[in-house]
Amino acid sequence: MDEALALLLASVLAFVFGWNNSSFLIGNARGSGTLTLRQTLLTAGVGLLLGVLTEGSKMTHSLVGSIAPAAPTHVLDVVLVISLSAGVLFTLLKLPVSFSSTMVGAFVGALVAGSLAIHGGELAIVVAFWFVAPVLTAPLAFAIYYVLRALSDRMNIVSVDTLNRVGVVVSCLAIAYVLGANNVGLIEGAAELDSGRTFGLAPVLVVTASAILGMVVFGKGSVSATVGDRLMALSPAGVLSTFWGSSISVWAGTQFGLPISITQCLLGGMFGAASTKKVHVLNDRLALETILSWAVFPAAAFAAAWVLATLWR
Amino acid sequence: MPLRSFLPNRKENGILDGIEEHLGVCKEVVTEFTNLVPSVGEGDDAAAARHYQRVLDLEEKADVIYRSLSVTVAQGAFFGGIREDILSLMKTIDTIADAAKDSGRLLMLGRVTEKDARDLLLSPGMARFMESLIAAVSSLQELIVALDSDKKAVLSKVKAVEDAEETADDAKVPILKEIFEENRQINPVTVIQLRDFVFAADDVADNSENASDVILVLVAKGYG
Secondary structure, eight states: OOOOOOHHHHHHHHHHHHHTTTHHHHHHHTTTSSHHHHHHHHHHHHHHHHHHHGGGGGGSSSSSSSTTTOOOHHHHHHHHHHHHHHHHHHHTTTTOOOOHHHHHHHHHHHHHHOOOOHHHHHHHHHHHHHHHHHHHHHHHHHHHHHHHHHHTSSOOOHHHHHHHHHHHEEEEEEEEHHHIIIIHHHHHHHHHHHHHHHOOOOHHHHHHHHHHHHHTTTTTTTHHHHHTTTTTTHHHHHHHHHHHHHHHHHHHHHTTTTOOOOOHHHHHHHHHTTTTSSSSOOOHHHHHHHHHHHHHHHHHHHHHHHHHHHHHH | OOOGGGGTTTHHHHHHHHHHHHHHHHHHHHHHHHHHHHHHHTOOHHHHHHHHHHHHHHHHHHHHHHHHHHHHHHHOOOOHHHHHHHHHHHHHHHHHHHHHHHHHHHHHSSSSOOOOHHHHSHHHHHHHHHHHHHHHEEEEEHHHHTTOOOOOOOHHHHHHHHHHHHHHHHHHHHHHHHHTTTTTTOOOOHHHHHHHHHHHHHHHHHHHHHHHHHHHHHHHTTTO
């Protein structure tokens, strides 16, 4: 695909990504009243930019070069088109989308349609990580929660308040950083390989700016709040440990070039933080829907990509 | 400029200081109210009017502090998750002064002229009840100061406020019994007036406990 077209497609996809994930990126800092909307958007924007520029390149070969040894450009075209369609559709339906699993599902579907080589072992590691990451996030959030509570117990009310407010800003920055590195990095990497040329700084900035724009324009839409707000009632320390634990898990995935959705990690983190309490409020139906979506998104993306790639050929 | 003004939590520290000041004024209202009661008992109308006016003035001063603090909190002090609790704490503290004022007003609405009724206001039981009200507010003051230390200290002070409220409750019961004592020569209107006055005064201790309950909520949320 032409570099400009690949860049345009990636930018629109990044825009939808920013839109869909705006709640994760800015929800906590805004909801807690710690920062103004402008300050929150600036913090999240800086986090996204830092993530893409610092570690985004680690995701460039997460699809081509990892799951498959090589792929013709039309396969990556299909990945971008299917991911964009799914992103727009589910965002309009106000449902959180796992962009990473959608892209992986679409990639594998397009490869299968073209009878192209797939590294089964690498694919298995990626899929396994989707299930392992939430499980790892739970004890991580549990441990962070206990550290926070131990600190809080020895602090006065104003110090605890300061800890929570600083913690929220750190979590806003951390979530934006890891989403920039892992998810925006994956989008940017797919577009780069699709264009057949290595992106310079300017195209990377354009894709990142699109994600920031999506977050800024639709930041009040709170699509991802579906998971965060309605799933489980948590204390400030519980929310912080969930988000910090999830950030660490996504960051760990990025180090190995493994695409991962923050939603999956957050669910594990929420259970980890909530398990510190004898009584916790869980929206069972939403939890089940979220877990099912982990299988449904890649499977649907696989099927749609298979059809599109077959027609494209 | 003090070093504290550069810290990120200076607004919150200022509000805690403000809550202490607000409660201090509320305690002054209660103290002035407890001075009003024996004045009415002694039939010293001038002193009673002076004390009541002081109650009104101090209660108004408490209201001004409360409104100013509420605006500061609403403008963005404290973490969003506890902002409502802090507002609720301040409002509950303000109702302590309101209760003292309302109880004082009940005494001042109609002159208490019967000897038996006046004796009741000057009785040792009434003095004990009045002291227990001040003690409840003092316990709450210690609890507010304890917010500057750790959770363990806060919880022990919460218990102290509950104990003070129970002491006030215990002191109230014998007074009510005396009010309804058949042998006393008090006309029914005065009986109603005294009963309502005691119930309204008891709200001083009840509202102190309610304020400590709000702090218990803060502790449950990980604060304190």
